Amino acid sequence: MSLPFNYHHLRYFRAVAREGGLRQAAEKLHVSPPSISAQIKELEESFGEKLFQKKGRANVLTETGQIALRYADEIFSLGEELSNAIQRRPSSEKMRLHVGIADALPKPVTNEILRPIFSADQSIHVICREGKVEDLLAQLATHRLDIVLADEPASSSHGIRVFNHKLGESPVTICAEAKLAKELKRGFPKSLHGAPALLPAESTALRRALENWFREIGVQPRVMADFEDAALMKVVAADGKGFIALPTIVAAEALKRYDLQAIGKTNRCTDQFFAITTERRITHPAVNLITDKARELFAR
Numbered sequence: 001m002s003l004p005f006n007y008h009h010l011r012y013f014r015a016v017a018r019e020g021g022l023r024q025a026a027e028k029l030h031v032s033p034p035s036i037s038a039q040i041k042e043l044e045e046s047f048g049e050k051l052f053q054k055k056g057r058a059n060v061l062t063e064t065g066q067i068a069l070r071y072a073d074e075i076f077s078l079g080e081e082l083s084n085a086i087q088r089r090p091s092s093e094k095m096r097l098h099v100g101i102a103d104a105l106p107k108p109v110t111n112e113i114l115r116p117i118f119s120a121d122q123s124i125h126v127i128c129r130e131g132k133v134e135d136l137l138a139q140l141a142t143h144r145l146d147i148v149l150a151d152e153p154a155s156s157s158h159g160i161r162v163f164n165h166k167l168g169e170s171p172v173t174i175c176a177e178a179k180l181a182k183e184l185k186r187g188f189p190k191s192l193h194g195a196p197a198l199l200p201a202e203s204t205a206l207r208r209a210l211e212n213w214f215r216e217i218g219v220q221p222r223v224m225a226d227f228e229d230a231a232l233m234k235v236v237a238a239d240g241k242g243f244i245a246l247p248t249i250v251a252a253e254a255l256k257r258y259d260l261q262a263i264g265k266t267n268r269c270t271d272q273f274f275a276i277t278t279e280r281r282i283t284h285p286a287v288n289l290i291t292d293k294a295r296e297l298f299a300r
Contacts, residue, residue: 007075009043012036013051014072017061080143097286098127100136100148104204106230108250109273113149113167116293117286124286137162140278147287148276152205163280165291168298169270170247172210174263175254177240181261184243188264189217196242197221201228206271210245213269234258247271249298273298 015025015036022033029036044051051065061069097117101110117124129136129145136148141160148154153164174192176184184191192214199221200207207226214220224242227233237244238258246254248265255262275291282288 006039006042006046009039009046010068010072010075012039013043013065014069014076016040016052016059017065017069017072021059077143095124095286096127097124097147097284098145099129100139100145101128101130102133102136102148102150103130103228104133104200104206105149105151105273106247106250106271108253109170109247109271110149112250112297113273113290113294116289137276140276143278146277146284147290150274150276151271153274154276162276162278165275165277165282167273167275167291167294169272170249170298171265171267172206172213172245172269172271173248173251173265174243174245175237175251175260176243176263177238177259178261180240180243181263184263189266190219191263192221192243193219195221196224198225198227198233198237198242198244199223200230200233200245201226206245206247209269209271213266216268234260245269 012025012029012031015029016022019025019028022036026033026036040051047064047068049064050062051068052059053062054060099114114126114128117126129139133148133150133152133154136145136150137154137160139145140148140162148162153166154160154162174184174188175181180196184195199210221243225233225236227236233244234254235258236242237260243263244260251262254260273294275287275294277284277287282291
């Protein structure tokens with residue numbers, strides 16, 4: 001009959017499996033390698049199975065070890081969720097919200113989505129991190145983030161179990177510097193054929209939506225440049241170098257700030273926005289606030 005296992009044993013086993021060896025795990029946990037070895041031996045005795053096998057100088061997981069590691073990851077992940085849930089309870093201290101922001105998400109849209117947090121009655125301390133979606137999802141999976149905001153849903157190809165919550169979508173407004181805008185208003189959208197275009201990077205969802213729309217209406221703009229930095233794209237557009245496409249929901253602010261003019265709007269090309277979490281049903285109060293208010297915003 002197997003003995004009940006100790007969670008400290010499981011923690012040491014997981015550290016060895018993740019760090020790649022006894023020495024590395026010992027350094028991370030600040031204990032001696034013999035101590036970890038003894039703990040793993042007791043865990044193996046409780047299971048009645050070997051968890052590691054020697055291959056050269058390396059410790060490699062057995063089939064049982066691979067199963068144990070999957071469960072260990074789930075167990076400690078649930079432990080972190082429990083800790084996070086308790087820490088989020090209302091208290092005299094500020095609630096902390098860790099937000100991941102996909103670098104392709106327009107900054108004005110991000111500002112609109114986060115606006116309710118800054119005007120909330122309760123005190124919320126927001127920590128924002130920007131980066132590539134795949135990097136942010138990895139941080140979300142390890143509970144270093146509470147939510148990721150993106151312009152497209154996370155796909156199963158990322159290999160991380162997350163849930164996509166659609167916040168809404170916005171039509172697209174095409175705009176440019178006054179002289180170019182005046183030229184392109186006549187015959188819009190066919191007037192965009194051959195016109196100089198400043199477009200978001202090819203990796204973005206908005207770029208793909210624009211290219212689909214261009215094909216549908218039979219136009220082929222003359223692409224002058226691709227931009228990962230949307231602010232720089234607007235500055236170049238203000239210098240008359242080409243037209244740009246903006247989510248209509250934030251176009252008015254950009255037109256005013258960069259002295260641009262609207263050429264036309266289309267509902268056949270939209271920019272979508274998503275909140276990505278590790279929960280199917282959102283429980284974090286601040287995340288609930290963001291998603292509820294964002295859906296109201298995009299529904300207007």
